[in-house]
Amino acid sequence: MPVAESTRLLEEETLRFARALIRIDSVNTGDPATIGDGESRAIALIAGWLEEAGYTPLTEESAPGRANLVLRVTGADPTRGALVAHAHVDVVPADPTGWAHPPFAAEIADGYLYGRGALDMKNHAAALVAVARAWARDGIVPNRDIVFAFFSDEEAGGVYGARWVTEHRPEWLRGVTEAVSEVGGFSVPLGEKRGYLVATSEKGVGAATLTARGRAGHGSRPSHSNAVTRLARAVVAVGEHEFPIVSTSAMEEFALRASELLGVELTVETLEDHLDLLGIAGPLVAAGLRDTVSPTMLAAGSKTNVIPGEATAQLDTRILPGTEGDLERAVEAVVAASGPGVEIEWSRTITPLESPARGPLLDAIQEALLDDDPDGVVVPYLMPASTDNKHLRALGITGYGFVPLRTAGDFDAFGLFHAVDERIPLDALAFSVRVTERLLRRA
Known part of the structure; x- marks a missing residue:
């Protein structure tokens, strides 16, 4: 044919x-x-x-x-x-x-x-x-x-x-x-070229349950040991906590390729200051620089006029390669500092995935792109999901x-x-x- x-x-x-x-x-x-x-x-x-x-x-x-x-x-x-x-x-x-x-x-x-x-x-x-x-x-x-x-x-x-x-x-x-x-594979404009993001690493995934306990009672009699307010303080503290930037092989390679394409010297540590140059790739890059924790579900109480004795929150955690264990310890410290009466229980953890950011397969991807897009450039990155x-x-x-x-x-x-x-x-x-x-x- x-x-x-x-x-x-x-x-x-x-x-x-x-x-x-x-x-x-x-x-x-x-x-x-x-x-x-x-x-x-x-x-x-x-x-x-x-x-x-x-x-x-x-x-x-x-x-x-x-x-x-x-x-x-x-x-x-x-x-x-x-x-x-x-x-x-x-x-x-x-x-x-x-x-x-x-x-x-x-x-x-x-x-x-x-x-x-x-x-x-x-x-x-x-x-x-x-x-x-x-x-x-x-x-x-x-x-x-x-x-x-x-x-x-x-x-x-x-x-x-x-x-x-x-x-x-x-x-x-x-x-x-x-x-x-x-x-990965979708194009993003980087300078005069188009970068095609290739996920060479993925964050690990975890989950945790925060459980706050306090004194149950009638809603008309406020208590300093209210489980809901204890949980709320812990959730806000965890949700607003900013983890440090961590250099990974994928993001090091991303910074190198982006520097070449944009004509701006970038490092993993400075990428966050130049997200505006990355267009639609900016949010992805930002999410791949740090461990993250997102409170996603809350549960407490059964009736408006009853102060519950227990309240819970679910946390979604995303873990960079090489930081396994660090996130858990940091979250536990944040929860402890938020106040008394809150416990944390960890569940299902998927280990981060890290593959070489250079090699024959990536070269083959670059060659396959060029026939259809001579301005296309492979750019490794760390995918924040799984x-x-x-x-x-x-x-x-x-x-x-x-x-x-x-x-x-x-x-x-x-x-x-x-x-x-x-x-x-x-x-x-x-x-x-x-x-x-x-x-x-x-x-």
Whole structure:
């Protein structure tokens, strides 16, 4: 098939598959009692597309309605470590209130594809399927083994998805040494060039419960040992606490690349003073410089005129590589200094992920970009959230975040994750699959 015709079909299938996947309500509430079979239906659709192209993918449910799929395409040099390109098929809830277009209708308007999952990340799932089908159609053999993987449950921690696969079907990922998936790849203007952020590190994730206890009683008789006010003081103290800037390999490399592109000498310690130069990347960079704690949930009392004897708050913690343990000790000290009667209990901690910020895969990403964007420059950064790469690490797989998107300078791709009117520019979706195909073929 002529190159132009093959590329046209690759782009058309990506859009068609993305729309079909968005129309499947695969919402992951985090509560098994309220999760339907959307993830399994999405995986079945993907399996059908791959089987139609002559492949035999491996699929299995980790729980009713929660399926996972992998497909291995043998490369020219199977002695090399394989690369897994993965996407998740679940999405976060979407209240249709405020949306310009229904979140599960996959409507196209004004050059955008709207819908929950348009960016996070049914767009990439569709692109991976289209790439695999193009290879089968055109007889393309990648340089090394490529494993296409599609997981459930990423939005609630990956327990029934990537983690289940690593624990129960590790043979599916046999020989894999590197992974590429979300979150990164979107372009940001940096000087005269476009920087394409590649997540070479991820923050760890933790949670804690603050419990304040005091004297219960009638609301008409105020008490200095009120559990609610004790909790409130602790929550404000924790929420307003600023952790120190910590230099990590990812942010050191970001500062170096940004300095070269902007013509301004930047270091990790001075990045925060120049966020205005980074455009839409500014908030991401700021969040990657420090450990952070965000109070997210409060609970106390059962009636207005009753002073409760106990009040609780939930904290979300994000931990930089190399600071494990430091955050916990700092928060405990802040809580203790806020006043008496408040205890803290730590739960689930996901260790930070740190991968080399330079190497052959990053070089391959740079080369794959140049065919479509001669002004594109790979810029490593530290992703302040967490992805399925954390689970693949258990098998010794080095993970990176790169889903290529060339967009206008004011289009905040990451800002639309989980947001109202999640959408992707149609030209960015076409760009994404072209670059992804080259990367996976050449890497």
